[in-house]
Amino acid sequence: MKIKSERDFWSGLMFIAVGLGFAWGATDYSFGSSARPGPGYFPFGLGILTALLGAGVLFKSLTIEVEGGDPVGPFAWKPLGFIVGTVALFGWALPHLGMVIALPLLVIVAALAGDEFHWGEALLNSVILTIGSWVIFIWGLNLTIPLWPSFLSR
Template sequence: MRVRSPQDLVGGIALIALAALAFSQIGDLRIGTASRMGPGYFPTVLAGLTGLVGLVLAVRSLVLDGHGLESLNLRHGLPLLGAILVFGLAIRPLGLVLASGLLFLVSAFASPELKWRETLVASVVLIGLAVLLFVVLLDLPFPVWPRM
């Protein structure tokens, strides 16, 4: 078969690889059931959906015409990857609020039209929603602030 949309194929393969990585990391977590979710339930569902979307994109690349591959622009991608790494490394020692703040700070450099005031407002609102959702409503054991 001929690849008709290289961009979709690469994106699909990347999503499938991301899902495989996620599955490899959540293997020891208890899944539970839909009515009594364990700590691995939501990550498993997200990893499955990510892999499914990747599979759909990869198959679609063989059927529908699409865009070719463009040159890789690291100016936009590296800050996003760095932000994810910084968040992952900072969540335990710094807590959800400060790790999320670092996530927004580092990822802001990916935009060529960076506006600090808008970034700050969006960060504060989204960090507040994350604390409300994950810590208050879902009662997940995330440290909110650094442990002293």
């Protein structure tokens, strides 16, 4: 069997592995029923759907010919480092600096990972995301997410 699209092959395998991993992890939770789903119901279903999507992409990579074989290029270390670092920074910043500072920090530092960084776009995105997150999580769902830095709320 010949791989006809290297990118689709590896992304299909990744989707299958991640989907099955989430589905397997969801088996530790109660499933409930269709009428009253438990906490494991949604992640299990989503994991299975992700694995099925990966199987479709994998099948496509083995059956549909792509010009040049669509090889996987060099590994993009800079964007990967920025994104992983940004997520770690956000995990630390949210409880310490609050959502008003942590979310714009997340958006701006993550935007630096790309080749076309523009301050105006990054600031506009951070404002929209912060307001939207406040509306959904704090105002709408009444979650206890710190809005302001901990040293201001004492």
